[in-house]
Every structure is written in C-alpha cells, then in structure tokens.
Amino acid sequence: MLETFHRFRGEAFGLILEDLARLPRRTPVVVVGFGLLPHLMxxxxxxPRHAVWPLPTPEFRQVAFGSRALPEGTFTRKSDPERADRDIALRDTMYTRRLHEETARLRLPAITVDGTMTEGELAERVSEVFRL
Incomplete structure (x- = not known):
C-alpha cells in the first residue's frame, strides 16, 4: 500500500504547484498534504524554514482518526474492515517514518505531533519555524 499510494509517490505534486502559481505572490500560504514530499519541496x-512537516505519532494518528466522522461505508465495504483499518494505520506509520528520515537527511524542519502539545503550542512551534 505504501509503495502504490499515488500521494505518497508525489504524483499530485505538479497539480499542487499549478494551484499555488495561480495565487498572488504576496499572499502567505500554508499548504498541507500527503503530496508535499520533502525531496520534492x-x-x-x-x-529551509519556509517549510515544516508535522509528523504524527501512530498513537496520535489513531486518536485523531478515531474521533473523526468518516463517510458511511468507508471501511465497511471491505471484506475485513478491521484489517483494512490496521493496514492503513501501518501504511501511514511507515509513511511518517519515511518523512521523518527524509526531513532529517535534508535538514528540513519537522515537528513531532504526539498529542502532548495543545493546538496553541503547536501553532507556536510552527510560528517559530517560520519566524513569525
């Protein structure tokens, strides 16, 4: 799943750049998404401080997804919904691990999001990276 998920391979990156190119140059923009791979950015x-990657821990991701209302039938259409949920969690953990390794290798800022920071504290950390 990790190797074939298009967003994890950067396939939508060109479309993101096209959208950003249409924005006024002086407009500050925060762009978030799976397709913003460090090696492409x-x-x-x-x-380097013009980007930051929030990297959720598996535990934080589980809590976050558990609290979301998913569209009806998201996993129930699968023959084994529990396995599908576990597989997606594992895929996302592997993806986050890759992002962590890549941001470290490229010396790009990353923030571990584990649920111990408040939203305000996380916003402050992002502001520090951007020197706002």
Whole structure:
C-alpha cells in the first residue's frame, strides 16, 4: 500500500504547484498534504524554514482518526474492515517514518505531533519555524 499510494509517490505534486502559481505572490500560504514530499519541496525552498512537516505519532494518528466522522461505508465495504483499518494505520506509520528520515537527511524542519502539545503550542512551534 505504501509503495502504490499515488500521494505518497508525489504524483499530485505538479497539480499542487499549478494551484499555488495561480495565487498572488504576496499572499502567505500554508499548504498541507500527503503530496508535499520533502525531496520534492526542498529544491523549491529559498530557505529551509519556509517549510515544516508535522509528523504524527501512530498513537496520535489513531486518536485523531478515531474521533473523526468518516463517510458511511468507508471501511465497511471491505471484506475485513478491521484489517483494512490496521493496514492503513501501518501504511501511514511507515509513511511518517519515511518523512521523518527524509526531513532529517535534508535538514528540513519537522515537528513531532504526539498529542502532548495543545493546538496553541503547536501553532507556536510552527510560528517559530517560520519566524513569525
């Protein structure tokens, strides 16, 4: 699942860039999404501090997804919904691990999101990276 999920392979990256190119140049923008892979972003950054990757722990992700209302039948259409849920959690954990390794290798900022910070504290950490 990890190797074939298109967003994890950067296939939508060009579309994201096209959307961003249509925005006024002076407009500050925060872009979040699976397709913003560090190795694709790094050549476009004038400074490493112009990007930050929030990296959720598996436990935080489980709590976050458990609290969301998913569209009816999201996993019930699967022959084994519990296994599908476990497989997606494992895929996302592996993806986050890759992002952690890649941001470290490229010396790009990342923030571990584990649920111990409040939303305000997380916003403060992001603001520190962006020097706002």
């Amino acid at each position: 790094e050549p476009l950054l004038t400074e």
